[in-house]
Amino acid sequence: MIEPVRMYRVRIVGSKRVLDDSIQTLHSLGVVHIDEYQPGKYKIEEGYFDIGSPFERASKFSEHLVRVRSLIAALRIDPKKIEQKNKINETQEERLRQIEKNYQAISNRLKNQEAKLAEIRSQEEILEFLERLKIRSKLFEPIEEISIFSGITEEDFEQNLKGITDKYKIFKAVFGKKIMFALFVQKTFESAVLNLLSKYKYREIRIPEKIDFKNLADLLAKKKKIGLYMQNLNLKLEQLKVKSAAFLVSYEHYLKRENEKAEAPLRFATTSNSFFIDGYVPVTNYAKLDETFGKNLGTKIHIERSTEEIDFAPTELQNPKLIDAFEFFLNLYSLPFYRELDPTFLIFLTFPFFFGFMLGDVGYGIVTAVIFLIVKLKTKSTVLKGLMNAMILASVSSILFGFVFGEFFGGAHIGNYYELTPIISREHALGQGIEATHVINQMLLITILVGVIHVNIGFIMGFLNVKRMHGLKHAILEKFSWIVLETGAFLMLFQMYNFFFYSLPYQLYIGSGIVLIGLIMLFKGHGAFGLIEVPSVASNVLSYARLFAIGLSSVALAVIINEFATVFIEMGGIMFIPAILILVMGHGINIAIGVIGGFLQSLRLHYVEFFTKFYRGGGKRYEPFGR
Amino acid sequence: MVSDLGMVALSASITMAAAALATAWAEQAIGAAAVGAIAEKEETFSKVLILTVIPETIVIFGLVVAILILGKAGGA
Numbered sequence: 001m002i003e004p005v006r007m008y009r010v011r012i013v014g015s016k017r018v019l020d021d022s023i024q025t026l027h028s029l030g031v032v033h034i035d036e037y038q039p040g041k042y043k044i045e046e047g048y049f050d051i052g053s054p055f056e057r058a059s060k061f062s063e064h065l066v067r068v069r070s071l072i073a074a075l076r077i078d079p080k081k082i083e084q085k086n087k088i089n090e091t092q093e094e095r096l097r098q099i100e101k102n103y104q105a106i107s108n109r110l111k112n113q114e115a116k117l118a119e120i121r122s123q124e125e126i127l128e129f130l131e132r133l134k135i136r137s138k139l140f141e142p143i144e145e146i147s148i149f150s151g152i153t154e155e156d157f158e159q160n161l162k163g164i165t166d167k168y169k170i171f172k173a174v175f176g177k178k179i180m181f182a183l184f185v186q187k188t189f190e191s192a193v194l195n196l197l198s199k200y201k202y203r204e205i206r207i208p209e210k211i212d213f214k215n216l217a218d219l220l221a222k223k224k225k226i227g228l229y230m231q232n233l234n235l236k237l238e239q240l241k242v243k244s245a246a247f248l249v250s251y252e253h254y255l256k257r258e259n260e261k262a263e264a265p266l267r268f269a270t271t272s273n274s275f276f277i278d279g280y281v282p283v284t285n286y287a288k289l290d291e292t293f294g295k296n297l298g299t300k301i302h303i304e305r306s307t308e309e310i311d312f313a314p315t316e317l318q319n320p321k322l323i324d325a326f327e328f329f330l331n332l333y334s335l336p337f338y339r340e341l342d343p344t345f346l347i348f349l350t351f352p353f354f355f356g357f358m359l360g361d362v363g364y365g366i367v368t369a370v371i372f373l374i375v376k377l378k379t380k381s382t383v384l385k386g387l388m389n390a391m392i393l394a395s396v397s398s399i400l401f402g403f404v405f406g407e408f409f410g411g412a413h414i415g416n417y418y419e420l421t422p423i424i425s426r427e428h429a430l431g432q433g434i435e436a437t438h439v440i441n442q443m444l445l446i447t448i449l450v451g452v453i454h455v456n457i458g459f460i461m462g463f464l465n466v467k468r469m470h471g472l473k474h475a476i477l478e479k480f481s482w483i484v485l486e487t488g489a490f491l492m493l494f495q496m497y498n499f500f501f502y503s504l505p506y507q508l509y510i511g512s513g514i515v516l517i518g519l520i521m522l523f524k525g526h527g528a529f530g531l532i533e534v535p536s537v538a539s540n541v542l543s544y545a546r547l548f549a550i551g552l553s554s555v556a557l558a559v560i561i562n563e564f565a566t567v568f569i570e571m572g573g574i575m576f577i578p579a580i581l582i583l584v585m586g587h588g589i590n591i592a593i594g595v596i597g598g599f600l601q602s603l604r605l606h607y608v609e610f611f612t613k614f615y616r617g618g619g620k621r622y623e624p625f626g627r
Numbered sequence: 628m629v630s631d632l633g634m635v636a637l638s639a640s641i642t643m644a645a646a647a648l649a650t651a652w653a654e655q656a657i658g659a660a661a662v663g664a665i666a667e668k669e670e671t672f673s674k675v676l677i678l679t680v681i682p683e684t685i686v687i688f689g690l691v692v693a694i695l696i697l698g699k700a701g702g703a
Contacts, residue, residue: 332673440694539684546687604680 004342005282005316005622007033009309010289012277014301019275020055023264025296026277027257027626031285033314034625035278037269052265052275060091061259067096068252071103075241079249080380088247088254096251099244106237113230117223124219129205131216132173133182140182140207147190149183150207153200160196165189182207257626264625280313280622281305313338315619323348325389333607334617339469341461343615347606350454351390354602356397357450358551359594361558362420363409364587365398368595394598405551409587410558426548426555443548451544451609452486455537458613459483465614477525479614482537485518540609546601554594561586639693646689653682 010032014022026032037051072079129150130137140148156179158170168185185193194202269276281289286305293303315335317327319342326347336342359365369392376388406412406422413419424446428439459482467475491504491511504510522530561582568579611617661675 333677437698441698444691444694539688542691543684543687545691546683549687549690600676600680601683604677604683607677608681 002341002345004336004338004340004619005284005318007280007310007313007338007622008283008286008305008307009313010277010279010281010286011304011306012279012293012301013274013304014297015274016270018297018300019052019265021297022275022277022293022301023261025293027261027264029285029289029292030626031289031624032277032279032281033622034264034267035280035312036267037276037278041269048271049269049276050271052268052270054264054266055262058259058262061255061262064091064093064096065252065255065259067100068248068255071096071099071244072248072252074103074107075237075245075248077241077245077248079252082245082249088250091255092247092251095247099240099248102240103237106233106240110230110233110237113226113233117226117230120219120223120226124216124223125205126207126211127216127219129180129182129207130211132175132180133171135171135182137207137209137211139184141209145187146184147187147193149185149193149197149202149204150181151202151204152178152180153197153202154178155200157196157200161193164192164196260626279625280310281624282316282622311339312620314622316622317342317344319344319348322389322393325386325393326351328383328386328390329603329606331383333611333615335619335621337616337619340465340616340619341468341614343461343611346457346461346610348393350610351602351606352394352397354547354605355394355598356399356401357447357547358598358601359398359554360401360405360426360551361407361409361554361594362399362402363407364591364594365395365400365402367587367591368398369395391599394602398598405555407555407558409583410555410562426552427559429552430556430559444545447544447547448541450547451541454544454605454610455540455613456483456486458610462614465616474525477521478530479525481518481521481525481530482613484521485515485534488512488514488516488518540612543609544605546605550597550601554590554597557590557593558587561590635696639696642693642696643686643689646686646692649689650682650686653685654679657682 012022012026037049039049039051042049126137140150142148152175154177156172158172161168161170161183165186168183168189170184171182173180183193265275269278290303293301315338317324317330317335319327323345326344329347329351330336330342330344356365359368372388372391372395376385376392379385379388402408403420404423405426406420407426408420410427412422412427424439424442426439426443428435429443430436459479463475463479466478488511491507491514493511495507495511519531519534522534526533564586565579565582568575568582657679661679664671664675
């Protein structure tokens, strides 16, 4: 739970004659994370090894893959919604070609019809043009000395036209918000007029001198016919989609896997006659790997495992159900390095605590829990599901803290039935006088105490991490030094502020001595940078005051909303409606702010204040070949 | 004539306002860069979001100091 899955480094060596069989075996096992070979990876072997070449069949698989994927895209198939029924075990050239042929036939016909439709539309426009302007197409017969403009502009331009010439003839009609016109003007002015028209967003409607199509009604009938035909074609396309979707999706799946296998040699080191696979396998799966290879290939292959040179092994987190929901936060940040500890369990403890501390309200907790539950049930994304699990736990913690702070939608009453008795009332902090000061001091003390504990857990984790990677001496100097430093500082502080009724003799001097020892250790461990870090730890601890501050702002908003609504309720009668509106909207917004704030701030306390004490991250994800 | 309590309240609010402005200033610079980063590479969203809230510590310090100042008023 607290550390990632243990791995062996495995090396598989064999003759190229068994390469294909080895890949098949490896793929069906699906447990080995291949560490890809790049030229120069092994210093000693340099010059002997080369990247393997893919099997010839790979080109066929990738060609089919391209064709299948283009069909899936063209038919708008959503692979997630398709159930894969029959497993496909071989290439199916014929069936693929058949589907392609059908698709081509239908889509060509569709394109034809679309072209026809476009032509009819332009004919329609011409007819409408002539109709509105009440002119005949004969007018558009070309004459040498005359330029003809016909079409649509955004606005009337005739005034400006007069600035160019007054020798023209124009027919105009209003067309929606635009102007339809036919303009006949002396050829010498052609470019000037065109210039003017372009300023009015001129779109040309070219009128043929002879119109060989009939009236509007005829065109409409034609259009309707084409529309029906196209509908029919689309229906056929839909049928094709339904008929071939399952095949295409499972074929794509098959091709992807086969292609992966056929191209696998690209990831191995090979010589002219042999191959060499370098990878990692979880310790628990090694026996199965060894056994299966023994059964399938016998002595034709050599497998070796080692627990050394394992620093760069991939990371696979292992956490029990419920806790694994919090792996989300590591995926968001960076996976731990193979040798590092996995802090998921600690996040599982502290994230809901922080969130609940900030959004501590029985009512709010119930509302958010229900919302997160609904999202969890509705969504299909596994990532979101995991996050929602974590958030539901956080909401439960919110409810629990609601009882501690005695808050139900900002007030202490649950209806008229039950009154919460707070252990500490955050609401009092909003008031004045001794009581407020008392609560504020108490809350600040609690949050800072939480900070001290959390940061120190971080240092302990750091101690363990450094010990695992670099040994005990480093761990003591780099991480334990902080704890020494803190102990000394607290001794001094307690003495100065008379915090405890009991104090050691010469406590101040002992404290400062311990601080000095801590500083020296720190300097030895981290160098001068360690000393620079000292004030930042103090600010880190103080940063936990946000647990109180953000909660307080949420309470203040809730109280204001309630008071505001009470004004309306007291008016009685119809004023209940605005009161309810204010309550629902106000608390809705406050919950949204509270959830976003609580989530981000809680996350931040982990990433910035907590993780910096021990976490390095940068691990590779365990992605076994064939899974 | 401003009373002592008034002066205390005023100094607390100035502390709060200055801290909030400082936070806003810091966050606007980070925020602008963050949006740029997201436009280039959408996966950076989560990391950048965290970076954006980092300066929020400043305003928390402001709050703590303001509360300490107000505490003086309560005690006086």
